Amino acid sequence: MNRREFLNSATAIGAAALTTCCQRGFQTKSLPLVESGRAALIMAESEGMPAATHFIAVMEQLTNRKLEIQSGNLPGGNRTAVVIGDIQTNGIVRELAGARASKMTPQGILLSTMSYQGQSVLLLAGGSPAATPGAVGELLNFHLDAAPDRATVPELDLVDNPVLPYRIFWNWDHSTIWVRGVPGEQDHGCMNPYMKQAKDYLNDYRRIADFMGEHKLNGLIIWGFLRDSHGGIATSKELVEYASARGVHVLPGVGSSDYGGFYYEGNNRFNVPTWVAQNRIGLRFLGDDGKRLKDAICASQPENQKWLREGAEWLFTEFPRLGGANLENGDWMACQCDDCKRNRRLPGNDPNYYYDMMATQLPIMEVAQRFNPKGWMTYATYTGFNSEELWKLAPWRAAANTSSHPSVPKFVSRYPDTAICQWTYTYMVDGWGREPEAQVRKKWPSGLKPPTKHSIGLLHQGSQWTRSPDIWWTKSARGDDTGQRYVDISELIRYTCTRCAEEGLEGLEIQGEVSDDSPANELNYLAFEEFTWHPRLSMDDFVKNRLSPIYGSHEDAQRFIKMVRSTERSLPSLLKDLHQADEISNNRQFNSRQRQRWANLRCELARRISLL
Numbered sequence: 001m002n003r004r005e006f007l008n009s010a011t012a013i014g015a016a017a018l019t020t021c022c023q024r025g026f027q028t029k030s031l032p033l034v035e036s037g038r039a040a041l042i043m044a045e046s047e048g049m050p051a052a053t054h055f056i057a058v059m060e061q062l063t064n065r066k067l068e069i070q071s072g073n074l075p076g077g078n079r080t081a082v083v084i085g086d087i088q089t090n091g092i093v094r095e096l097a098g099a100r101a102s103k104m105t106p107q108g109i110l111l112s113t114m115s116y117q118g119q120s121v122l123l124l125a126g127g128s129p130a131a132t133p134g135a136v137g138e139l140l141n142f143h144l145d146a147a148p149d150r151a152t153v154p155e156l157d158l159v160d161n162p163v164l165p166y167r168i169f170w171n172w173d174h175s176t177i178w179v180r181g182v183p184g185e186q187d188h189g190c191m192n193p194y195m196k197q198a199k200d201y202l203n204d205y206r207r208i209a210d211f212m213g214e215h216k217l218n219g220l221i222i223w224g225f226l227r228d229s230h231g232g233i234a235t236s237k238e239l240v241e242y243a244s245a246r247g248v249h250v251l252p253g254v255g256s257s258d259y260g261g262f263y264y265e266g267n268n269r270f271n272v273p274t275w276v277a278q279n280r281i282g283l284r285f286l287g288d289d290g291k292r293l294k295d296a297i298c299a300s301q302p303e304n305q306k307w308l309r310e311g312a313e314w315l316f317t318e319f320p321r322l323g324g325a326n327l328e329n330g331d332w333m334a335c336q337c338d339d340c341k342r343n344r345r346l347p348g349n350d351p352n353y354y355y356d357m358m359a360t361q362l363p364i365m366e367v368a369q370r371f372n373p374k375g376w377m378t379y380a381t382y383t384g385f386n387s388e389e390l391w392k393l394a395p396w397r398a399a400a401n402t403s404s405h406p407s408v409p410k411f412v413s414r415y416p417d418t419a420i421c422q423w424t425y426t427y428m429v430d431g432w433g434r435e436p437e438a439q440v441r442k443k444w445p446s447g448l449k450p451p452t453k454h455s456i457g458l459l460h461q462g463s464q465w466t467r468s469p470d471i472w473w474t475k476s477a478r479g480d481d482t483g484q485r486y487v488d489i490s491e492l493i494r495y496t497c498t499r500c501a502e503e504g505l506e507g508l509e510i511q512g513e514v515s516d517d518s519p520a521n522e523l524n525y526l527a528f529e530e531f532t533w534h535p536r537l538s539m540d541d542f543v544k545n546r547l548s549p550i551y552g553s554h555e556d557a558q559r560f561i562k563m564v565r566s567t568e569r570s571l572p573s574l575l576k577d578l579h580q581a582d583e584i585s586n587n588r589q590f591n592s593r594q595r596q597r598w599a600n601l602r603c604e605l606a607r608r609i610s611l612l
């Protein structure tokens with residue numbers, strides 16, 4: 001079942017005790033959760049507790065009322081119950097879900113109002129414990145009508161399952177800023193030192209995990225996952241526990257040659273510079289210039305292969321709840337030692353950096369299959385899969401006769417079937433909305449699928465990794481190093497998700513380093529949620545159905561997007577937008593989250609004005 005499905009209410013256990021009310025001018029049936037003198041009771045068991053606790057916290061923020069929580073059987077009576085849990089581990093949830101359970105995948109959600117033994121019930125259910133936070137988030141963000149001392153939900157009977165199962169944020173630890181105003185913030189750079197405190201690392205990633213849980217995003221790649229400077233193993237363990245309880249797979253960046261190894265920075269045996277400093281020089285990567293690197297390993301040395309196996313065993317044993325890993329060997333890096341050169345000439349191996357990638361990653365993949373068989377083992381090829389990209393960094397790339405290239409790289413058949421190949425979508429979709437459509441579509445023609453069994457991809461747009469010279473406010477006094485970090489790319493996300501679904505790819509990674517306080521980034525994240533779940537919907541559908549409750553109304557959603565996307569540079573015009581955003585942020589008809597979004601837009605407009 002790949003579509004949001006509104007079930008016929010005839011299949012419900014019973015009609016809920018719904019009252020008729022007037023909501024934004026329409027007569028709709030609704031179930032009150034908070035009203036004068038009464039409030040719903042929250043019901044959850046252990047697996048649903050993180051989602052239930054989050055629900056109570058957000059409800060308190062919206063209504064100023066703290067809801068009570070209980071475990072066990074439904075108490076009956078005339079007090080509305082909100083039952084939060086999943087159909088795999090919670091018998092009451094399964095019973096209430098009834099026939100709908102068979103329509104839910106493990107990542108699916110169910111939101112339903114019903115009457116059970118005379119009691120009004122709102123069921124918020126996941127297809128597995130990991131999906132429950134998403135059911136709660138779907139209600140809070142898109143279906144709840146709440147204000148101080150008041151909250152209602154309309155009649156609901158909604159089953160929804162995602163089309164793309166891998167919905168992943170790709171982050172560096174050092175430039176992740178979700179709790180703002182902390183000393184040590186950095187908004188661009190690669191392989192930077194971590195400049196904040198260990199507690200800040202946790203604070204940032206707790207907020208990310210809460211957001212991802214609410215918005216049905218389920219994978220979080222962290223480069224710099226393990227460092228002495230943010231508390232080493234103990235802090236990262238806390239991070240993994242917190243995120244996995246919210247349905248988020250933490251995928252540490254593991255450098256299989258470059259990028260630090262398993263322990264990004266610090267005194268640990270599984271940190272690359274530490275490892276190579278203690279061993280013979282031949283273990284080090286040999287560059288094109290004949291120099292041995294202190295921070296990357298040669299793919300062919302047996303000691304390194306053994307170290308990679310031991311490192312993987314250590315990582316998955318130390319962090320049993322890890323959601324997998326994200327492997328990179330070092331962008332297009334090919335060791336030039338005699339052993340590697342000889343191995344690249346063997347018929348079973350690729351002739352370029354794909355060999356180094358494969359030779360340093362298969363040992364990790366093999367161990368992961370034994371120690372973390374359900375983990376998502378993702379690996380980066382640093383390239384797209386169209387013909388222009390696939391072999392662009394092969395040694396013969398300058399040759400005139402490109403027909404001599406093998407169509408399928410050798411690594412494809414050497415990785416285990418469970419491995420998830422991370423291609424680079426960036427150039428395959430680049431220019432969408434800027435260049436003529438036919439020209440952009442040629443970069444990823446219809447019918448072109450990757451050769452790998454499980455495939456996802458990374459988009460660099462919307463981050464510092466893509467420049468935006470046409471947008472004046474992407475440049476700061478420091479230069480334009482932050483690139484598209486604060487730029488809306490929601491339409492590109494929609495197009496990319498559509499292409500993934502059309503060609504059978506399974507997911508997408510975008511950068512998630514910037515807090516949802518930033519309007520353009522929150523808009524990107526909301527588009528990421530919607531179009532990974534429903535890649536065939538249009539931008540208009542998204543604005544009308546999803547952004548209206550986010551920004552207050554359909555008209556306000558259109559107004560909000562227009563201001564976010566505007567490249568207007570005149571001060572009077574920017575001030576006009578700023579004053580309008582300010583006015584709407586004080587609209588008492590809107591709830592506190594909606595008003596906060598308009599206040600965030602006011603801040604963004606002030607930021608742009610400061611750059612004039």
Ligand SMILES: [Zn+2]
Nearest residue numbers: 298335337340
């Ligand atoms: Zn080598």
